[in-house]
Amino acid sequence: MKTIYHSEQFTDDFEINFSEKNDCKGVIKLEIHPHELSVPLLIKDGSGQRITAQAPFIIDTNYPIVDGLIRFEFSEYPALTAVQTTPFKKAIVRYLYCE
Secondary structure, eight states, rough: OOEEEEEEEEEEEEEEEEEGGGTTEEEEEEEEOOOOTTTOOOTTTTOOOOOOOOOOEEEEEEEESSSSSEEEEEOOTTTSSSOOOOOOEEEEEEEEEEE
């Protein structure tokens, strides 16, 4: 089994659909790293989990994830962000997947 790292960059709310990844037989590791100056990300599952540069989101598994959907949104709520005139939104998503 061959594994490859792939990266994507997002500047607005996004979702990850594991079944739509091209030439992918499963994701083994998922990392989401917001930029240090970015507003925090929230997972849109109701948990309220906050993702920042200091606390990135990481899924690491021995069994490839082949299906599923995770939605993320950049939080612009005053209680979660520093006072900024123009909120900066940027996150890098890295996948380690099987080909």
